[in-house]
Amino acid sequence: MKLDKIKKVALVILGMSLISACGNLGVKPWERDVLARDDMALESAAMDSAFDDHIYFSKEASSGGKGFGGGGCGCN
Amino acid sequence: MGVTNMKNNYRNIRNNLKTATGTLLGAATAIVPISSVQAVEASSEWETDVAVLIYNEADRVSAFEPAIATKKTFDDESVLGFKFVFDALTGASANGAATSDDVQTFTRPSGNGEYSTAASDTPLDDTFRDTRVSLTANYETPVGRLNKMVYGANISNEYDFLSLGGSATYLQDMNERNTTLSAGMSFEYDSIKPVGGKPVPLSEMKANTETQVRDGADDTRIMSELLLGITQIIDRNTLVQFNYGFALSDGYHNDAYKVTSVLDSNGDLIAANGLNGTYLYENRPDSRTKHSLYGKIKHFLNGDVVDVSYRYMWDDWEVASNTVDFHYRKNFSNGFYLEPHVRYYSQEAAEFYQYSLTDTEATALIASNGNLTSDYRLGDMTATTLGLKLGFLTPNGNENSVRLEMYTQNPDLNESVEAVILQYNYSF
DSSP: OOHHHHHHHHHHHHHHHHHHHHHTOOOGGGOOTTTTTTGGTTTTTTTHHHHHHHHOOOOOOOOSSOOOSSSSOTTT | OOHHHHHHHHHHHHHOOOSSOOOOOOGGGOOOOTTTTTOOOOOOOEEEEEEEEEEEEESSOEEEEEEEEEEOOTTTTTTEEEEEEEEEEEEEEOOOOOOOSSSSEEEESHHHHHHHHEETOOOEEEEEEEEEEEEEEEEEESSSSSEEEEEEEEEEEEEEEEEEEEEEEEEEEEEETTEEEEEEEEEEEEEEEOOTBBEEETBBBOTTSOOOOOOOOOOOEEEEEEEEEHHHHHTTTTEEEEEEEEEEEEEEETTOOOOOEEETSSSOOOTTTTTTSSEEEOOOSEEEEEEEEEEEEEEEETTEEEEEEEEEETTTTTTEEEEEEEEEEEEEEGEEEEEEEEEEEEEEETTOOSSOOOOOOOOHHTTTTBBBBOOGGGGEEEEEEEEEEEEOOOOOOOOOEEEEEEEEEEETTTTEEEOOOOOOOOOO
């Protein structure tokens, strides 16, 4: 079990290092037209996302991952 | 140039400023990193989103939740945002006790009055009623040309709960702004004041005609969280994000309204304390350490947007969960779009989760002051969400959207819970 977790963490660290080491990934400033679209923002539906986080935090044993919550609730 | 054209041009510039950086403060803030064309950006008007959410479980909890969020970008590229959420909750909530072939009676949390559950029904406490107000403030400010800080503060209050929190996140752009690294810390202080006071953990529920000894009126919990992230632009149409989160909480973790049934060797109720069953108040550990790994890919595909994310979360209660989330935004002309959404969630139970106990198990657990919960939210469970969102523009160009989703929980040993989520958004 513990080894599994270590493996998972190691895999992610490796993945992150590979990505940060790959300076050739990415685009030039003038190639950002698509990425600049509102619907390509990482959090393109902030309200939906906040409501969902609150619902799932209240109904499941998991929370977090993508950001900091906005003050939990007494429901969990 | 007419006013409308200027507005459109401004909007285009603003849109161009948005790059790949993630939202670390959850939905309250869209973090907009500094872009190479930022010098053109001028102070903006307040941009406001309003939304109403209706959440309705069949025969259980209903919530009505209006929210308003507003933000303004200043000349120096700093952004100030506020969000207010109101939440009215009513309905019935599973109290943790097992179903039985007999009618069961429970004392209300206040100690005044009782409620009954018919044979074979899931015991639900129908006194669940609360109102929550939450206020969030965010401020992001450039530090240098390629980095910035984002600060957040929040307060959330309901009848039996108060939460105060703050966070600070540092973001660094690199590789010609194709990579953004982030590191954030948050703290939260919760004050919990259960209706009727804190039950003594592992004590037996007593009839409302008897005296229930309490373990004080209120308690606290402190949580701190670390979040490390990397966002990487892969190509003109693709970006990815990875986060690692570590959260530590210390203090009162019990749900004061949850109990566990103690049954005889035949699985039947054992009458005690003026009730026809025996029920122990739960006893969760007083600390919890959680880890999460989160990854997300956004890809622009022939005019549409594919958004896929995955989270693996595990903790020292031995809860482990997988969450897969998929959105496909099909864009049509004039700002109209349809967006199907599928979410799948599965979790492994906390090590101290029990659907019910035998009297022998209960005696041993009490003697060792062991941990215990029968809250199905900490049991083995899968859950699915299926939804569809429809977005369109009003004639003046403001964005609207409506989404309808079905959320189904399938807990092991417990009855399924089905909920309908309906939400309307308007931005101006």
